[in-house]
Amino acid sequence: MTRVSESNVLSRLLHPADKKEETRRSNIREWLHHIGIKDVRVEYTIGYGRADIYLPNKRVIIEVKDGDKLRNGPNTPGTGSKYEETAFEQLSRYLEEERKNEQRYLDDDDENTDQPWVGIITDSQTWYIWEWNYTPKAVAGWDGTRLRKGNIGWLSNFILNRKQVGKEWVRPENLSEIFEGPLKDLHDMYQNERGSPDVETQRALWFRQLEISGNAPQTEDDKDELFVLHSMLIAISVHISTIYSKTDRRFGFASWIKGTQWSKNLVEKIQQYNWRQPRGDILRSLYMEMVDKEYRHLYGEYYTPDWLAEKLCEEVIDDGYIREHIEAYFNGKYGGCVTDPSCGSGTFLYHAAKRIMESEIVKAATMTDAQITDMLVKTLVGIDIHPVAVEMTKANLIRVLPHKPQSPLRVYQGDSLQVDRDIKKDQSLIEAENNLFVIRSRGGKKICFPLEFIMYESFATDVERFSTAASRSESFPPGLGNNLSREKKDVLLEAFQTLTDVCHTEGNDIWAWYTINRVGVYKLGGTASRLISNPPWVRASFIQNRTRKTEVEKLAKALGVWAGGKNATSINLGAVFVIQCVKLYGMNNAVSGWVLPWSAIKSNNWQAYRNRAQADVVWDLGRLPFPKHSEACVNIFGVEKKAPHKMKLNKDAEPPRQHDSWSTVEAKTTFVRIIKRKKMASAWIKGTRAMARQGATITPLCLLELLDGYNIKDGSVRGVTVRSTQGNWKGRGSYDVVVPEMWLHEILTGNNLLPYTWGEPRRVVIPIDSDGNFLDGADENEYWKKALGLYNTHRGSGSNTPKTLDAQLDFNGKLSNQFPISEGTTVICNGSGSSLRAARLKKKRLIDHTLYRISTKSINEALFLAAILNADCMQARYYDTKPSKFHINTNFWFEIPIPRFDKNNPDHVELAKLSKRAESVATSAIKMTKNGIRDALREDGVSRDIDLTVARVMKAAKSNL
Known part of the structure; x- marks a missing residue:
């Protein structure tokens, strides 16, 4: 850091810009980083409070106050965070709580554990410092001392030179x-082991599980890449669990890894850090860094931030449940589980454990750490179809448990939906038939267990013995199945012989793990008193596996959540998950909480779910949990009915971060009751349909869109198509094109549309004439013949997917119906996005499916309508009518009374003039972004004038704005 910047740091610390606590906390954090403290935790959750600054490994807690709080010293009532609490009492509470927490998680060989704690209270100018052994002792010279350039060096050295207690805490940033190094070595190891029976069996079973989920990598290269990444994540997770639980664990699908030295090196890297004390789901960050975003989107993985998981656990796991559960535990009775049927990396189960073990009820019960751990192991249940998720969940639970668990964690890899399959038509892994539990090997062999055998309490241990003996070609283990009838014992003996053969021919390192997981899911029916989950956000149309897609459709219909009609392909797996999992795992009167896509509270394709489920509590979370991805909501069932609320970020507050605690986020957000507005249809309805018409589905662009640099010569267009990066067309494109010039068309999309104007259009080749008719003989053109063949080879497999490229382009007449194209009197608006944008169509251009076109009777009516659609004062109203998190579609035409243009109405005429002026301003600002254009309109004043006029127009139309 330069001297100038150092001077600035000290100046901000000694002379803060204002009295705000946040400003002073930020200045202290900046100074700590400057003097060399790498790990500075801000607003760190301790118990039910938030320490302003915590320095892990240094045993330093700093409580920061605003400029007036310490006027009468830290022992003044009201200076703490609780009513009448002093700042010193608050600091003491944090230190005592964190001291107890540290004692749970420090290892026996950790160094410097005798170093005293340090507590500091400051407003960045006045400093009070104490050292804590078991009682506080003021540090000489720092009892309300003014910080100056003359003494800041001593303070810096005092903090910086403190010894490190224990290992460095692992941090969520850049974990990968x-x-x-180990990942690169694992790739090399895989290439050497590729083709061996063990590797091929485990890879095949891994891949089949991804197929069962409905989505799996399509190319061999992608399969290899993802298999190695998943194996790496499993190995990391298992080693973390093993290190802290002091027990060996199977690697499951990653048991093909044979490198002893590789594992030793990996363990050494893991052991350099403290993985237990940092709060929150650390492994989620590792997964998100290592696994490509496209894969995570494919599986509908939106990993829940810690603050939301913590809040939802508070709501669902109430004090009454904890009290009853403790009583049941001490009475040796079964109290009902907390189950996450889509546990991902274990975020919810981690915070469920925290919620229970840190509750005042558990503290009052004076339970030992061993008892708390035993109760939590019996209470917390996780299921996930993803092979990595199970091990990450187990590792996160091991991180949080206060004692070494004495029994296996109840986290299983399998299909939570437990969909029945026709074994003759599909490579089913497992199903109950004829009182047998059936597992199928990669080679199609059936390993059948009597249902009575798998229901034994000792099943996990029994199957370990069973599988180990089979893998070693030993005789049947003595004592197994002695309580079975002769007939069932014979079935078990046959299963043993079959598994012995399978181990010999297909590999032998996975069957115990595999069987325990399959059986574990089966045995969880009706055991959950509380369910908390963030299920997959996958639309049926995105499920690649046909069998799985059919299963989901059948199950959705059986559960009464099938949308049907045009919404059929939009049914979300999350809706099916909620109903099916409550049905399968929930006890009577179970309470459940679910994080779902925002469309669950608004979208038409979720209407059947809402009719069926009827949540008692609804939170509209907007984009707060997933700011770069999707809007979300929460549905809670089985609790007292409350009005729906929207969670909003307070003015000037920073957006929540993934690892923030709920207390941190709670301080910067507000829940606002959602008020339903009265719906009044617009004048732009004809019959039962809005007059807005959707554009054409002009895809796949890798066959149609030309890159810049094409040329036109002698009546022909020569160019190269764009390259696709998504879906079935990923990696395809860059095709050489030579077609007649008349085939070249300009196309407008949602990305081109700006308020009142347009950006640069895209260019596509489509063989249609000026009336929108496909040209006869187009398939004689060399390129178009190639394009038709490519489409037929790589198109989607869904029953609704058009069979030819021509049919795709003019699906439902959305291309041909755009003709004849009217210039000046057609208004175009976007069909998705956070705000509505509109502009007149001034040139003969096509629009794609992301846009809607509205034909008007005159240029003035087009100007009038564009002004109403673009008006700032209307955007919140349009937003309220959105049918889903992304889409705007046509709902607002049925809910907002937008009038037709009346040439005899002065406000209508004035609005058309203002719209014309807005077009001129927008055109001048065309190089700006769409938000920049809105800023230009506001700066010009035309935006305000339009808002005032629109308000009068809508009031006259009896709007309920």
Whole structure:
């Protein structure tokens, strides 16, 4: 850091810009980083409070106050965070709580554990410092001392020179960098082991599980890449669990890894850090860094931030449940589980454990850490179809448990939906038939267990013995199945012989793990008193596996959540998950909480779910949990009915971060009751349909859109198509094109549309004439013949997917119906996005499916309508009518009374003039972004004038704005 910047740091610390606590906390954090403290935790959750600054490994807690709080010293009532609490009492509470927490998680060989704690209270100018052994002792010279340039060096050295207690805490940022070397070595190891029976069996079973989920990598290269990444994540998770639980664990699908030295190196890297004390789901960050975003989107993975998981656990796991559960535990009775049927990396189960073990009820019960751990192991249940998720969940639970668990964690890899399959038509892995539990090997062999055998309490241990003996070609283990009838014992003996053969021919390192997981899911029916989950956000149309897609459709219909009609392909797996999992795993009167896509509270394709489910509590979370991805909501069932609320970020507050605690986020957000507005249809309805018409589905662009640089010569267009990066067309494109010039068309999309104007259009080749008719003989053109063949080869497999490229382009007449194209009197608006945008169509251009076109009777009516659609004062109203998190579609035409243009109405005429002026301003600002154009309109004043006029127009139309 330069001297100038150092001077600025000290100046901000000694002379803060204002009295705000946030400003002073930020200045202290900046100074700590400057003097060399790498790990500075801000607003760190301790118990039910938030320490302003915590320095892990240094045992330093700093409580920061605003400029007036310490006027009468830290022992003044009201200076703490609780009513009449002093700042010193608040600091003491944090230190005592964190001291107890540290004692749970420090290892026996950790160094410097005798170093005293340090507590500091400051407003960045006045400093009070104490050292804590078991009682506080003021540090000489720092009892309300003014910080100055003359003494800041001593304070810096005092903090910086404190010894490190224990290992460095692992941090969620850039976690993958720790494992770059081992990952490269694992890739090399896989290439050497590729083709061996063990590797091929485990890879095949891994891949089949992804297929069962409905989506799996399509190319061999993608399969290899993802298999190695998943194996790496499993190995990391298992080693973390093993290190802290002091027990060996199977690697499951990653048991093909044979490198002893590789594992030793990996363990050494893991052991350099403290993985237990940092709060929150650390492994989620590792997964998100290592696995490509496209794969995570494919599986509908939106990993829940810690603050939301913590809040939802508070709501669902109430004090009454905890009290009853403790009583049941001490009475040796079964109290009902907390189950996450889509546990991902274990975020919810981690915070469920925290919620229970840190509750005042558990503290009052004076339970030992061993008892708390035993109760939590019996209470917390996780299921996930993803092979990595199970091990990450187990590792996160091991991180949080206060004692070494004495029994296996109840986290299983399998299909939570437990969909029945026709074994003759599909490579089913498992199903109950004729009182047998059936597992199928990669080679199609059936391993059948009597249902009575798998229901034994000792089943996990029994199957370990069973599988180990089979893998070693030993005789049947003595004592197994002695309580079975002769007939069932014979079935078990046959299963043993079959497994012995399978181990010999297909590999032998996975069957115990595999069987325990399959059986574990089966045995969880009706055991959950509380369910908390963030299920997959996958639309039926995105499920690649036909069998799985059919299963989901059948199950959705059986459960009464099938949308049907045009919404059929939009049914979300999350809706099916909620109903089916409550049905399968929930006890009577179970309470459940679910994080779902925002469309669950608004979209038409979720209407059947809402009719069926009827949530008692609804939170509209907007984009707060997933700011770069999707809007979300929460549905809670089985609790007292409340009005729906929207969670909003307070003015000037920073957006929540993934690892923030709920207390941190709670301080910067507000829940506002959602008020339903009265719906009044617009004048732009004809019959039962809005007059807005959707554009054409002009895809796949890798066959149609030309890159810049094409040329036109002698009546022909020569160019190269764009390259696709998504779906079935990923990696395709860059095709050479030579077609007649008349085939070249300009196309407008949602990305081109700006308020009142347009950006640069895209260019596509489509063989249609000026009336929108496909040209006869187009398939004689060399390129178009190639394009038709490519489409037929790589098109989607859904029953609704058009069979030819021509049919795709003019699906439902959305291309041909755009003709004849009217210039000046057609208004175009977007069909998705956070705000509505509109502009007149001034040139003969096509629009794609992301846009809607509205034909008007005159240029003035087009100007009038564009002004109403673009008006700032209307955007919140349009937003309220959105049918889903992304889409605007046509709902607002049925809910907002937008009038037709009346040439005899002065406000209508004035609005058309203002719209014309807005077009001129927008055109001048065309190089700006769409938000920049809105800023230009506001700066010009035309935006305000339009708002005032629109308000009068809508009031006259009896709007309920």
